[in-house]
Each structure stands twice: as structure tokens, then as C-alpha cells.
Amino acid sequence: MNLLSSKEKSELRGYAQRLKPALHVGKNGLAEPVVVELRKAFEREELIKIAFKAERSEIEALCLEVERLxxxxxxxxVGKKRSFYRKMPEAVEAE
Structure with missing residues (x-):
């Protein structure tokens, strides 16, 4: 995956301010059903917001796990919400 520049991240944060959380991650973390919903959310959108119910100290580790999965x-x-970006795969046109 190509890393985003600071300018790109800043622009995406601006878009994300208007988003409602697509997913809520509870205190149990990233259980299998949550991961399935995460993947479904990225099939629909490139930019999603996730609301975490975990302690703030645990959110950084959960963010790294979301990035990996x-x-x-x-x-x-901001606070207990984070925004994530994944470029949509290019659509292959039928001939």
C-alpha cells in the first residue's frame, strides 16, 4: 500500500469530519464479526470512520490492528474516533 502524504491525510481528515462512524468497536476489540463488517465497509467506501469504546490508551494498538487486517x-x-482510508481497486472494464 502506498503511504499517504501529510497533505493527502489532511484533505481526507477534512472529508472525514462530516462522516458518521461506519463501525463501532466495543471493549472486546476486533472480534471476527467486527473484522467482517470492516471489510464490508471498505468494499463500499474508501474512507470510513470507526468509533472505539476502548480506553484511549488501547486505541492506538487497535488502530494498528485495523490497518493490518x-x-x-x-x-x-479526534477523541475515540479514527478515520481510515483504503484506495478502491480499479474497476476492470468488460470488453
Whole structure:
């Protein structure tokens, strides 16, 4: 995955401010059903917001796990919400 520049992350954070959380991660963390929903969310959108119910000290580790599982990149967040970006695969046109 190509890493985003600071300028790109800043632009994406601006878009993410208007998003509602697509996913809520509870205190149990990233259980299998949550991972399935995460992947479904990225099939629909390139930029999603996740609300975490964990302690703030645990959120950083959960963000790293989300990045690994969904092959996405955290672009920032406020409080217990973080926004993640993953470029949509290019559509292959039928001939």
C-alpha cells in the first residue's frame, strides 16, 4: 500500500469530519464479526470512520490492528474516533 502524504491525510481528515462512524468497536476489540463488517465497509467506501469504546490508551494498538487486517491507513481522528482510508481497486472494464 502506498503511504499517504501529510497533505493527502489532511484533505481526507477534512472529508472525514462530516462522516458518521461506519463501525463501532466495543471493549472486546476486533472480534471476527467486527473484522467482517470492516471489510464490508471498505468494499463500499474508501474512507470510513470507526468509533472505539476502548480506553484511549488501547486505541492506538487497535488502530494498528485495523490497518493490518484491512490493509488501510489511519488518517487521523479526534477523541475515540479514527478515520481510515483504503484506495478502491480499479474497476476492470468488460470488453
Amino acid at each position: 484491512a490493509e488501510c491507513q489511519c488518517v487521523g481522528g
